[in-house]
Amino acid sequence: MATKRKVNNLLALAVLSVIVERPMHRYEIATALKDRGKDRDMDIKWGSLYTVVQNMAKANFLEIIGSERDGARPERTIYRITDAGRAELLDWTRELIAVPESEHHRFVAGLSILGVIPPDEVIELLGKRVEALRHSIEAVHRELADIAESGLPRLFIIETEYGMAMLEAEMAWANSLRAELVDGTFPMLDEWRRFHADHLSPSEVTALVERGMVEKRSS
Missing domain, CATH: 1.10.10.10 (Winged helix-like DNA-binding domain superfamily/Winged helix DNA-binding domain)
Structure with missing residues (x-):
């Protein structure tokens, strides 16, 4: 703590x-x-x-x-x-x-309410994020190369290395999620699309999901 x-x-x-x-x-x-x-x-x-x-x-x-x-x-x-x-x-x-400590992240906040956006739009938005992350990673790579040429000891750039690792991990994860949406392997993708096509409210979506889970358990 x-x-x-x-x-x-x-x-x-x-x-x-x-x-x-x-x-x-x-x-x-x-x-x-x-x-x-x-x-x-x-x-x-x-x-x-x-x-x-x-x-x-x-x-x-x-x-x-x-x-x-x-x-x-x-x-x-x-x-x-x-x-x-x-x-x-x-x-x-x-x-x-x-000591690890939970930190608020804007991306996590968006993911927590991802269902309010239709999946096909999410595919487009994730593509934009991946591209932006790629540019950021390339910029950090250039920065690290310049630092290496300057002879600055690694001890003083370790936080930059960590930042790049986190960007690369985020890009890989966002790419993976986008791939699931594109190839249709993401769970309940058809239902997600129908929620938006039928203009269902959050409470109606919750009821459908809960009903489906109950039916699944009883079958």
């Missing part, structure tokens, strides 16, 4: 991952996060950075060590990580790697 964190926002983890190197002010933190592509790895809302940093200071994960002023710009507060912040960084990272 996931630990209840004092600052339960992945942006806080991202901040800890960069400020562990040296003290920074918020602008430097944001620049480091963008330079390292953390906004691709985590759901980062840049507008909440100020609040997250403040909350981390209140939680004793960061401490203020001074400030600086650059010309006419406002004074910038400089933070550094505390021992408690280092412990939080390590504990949180260990948990994310070791």
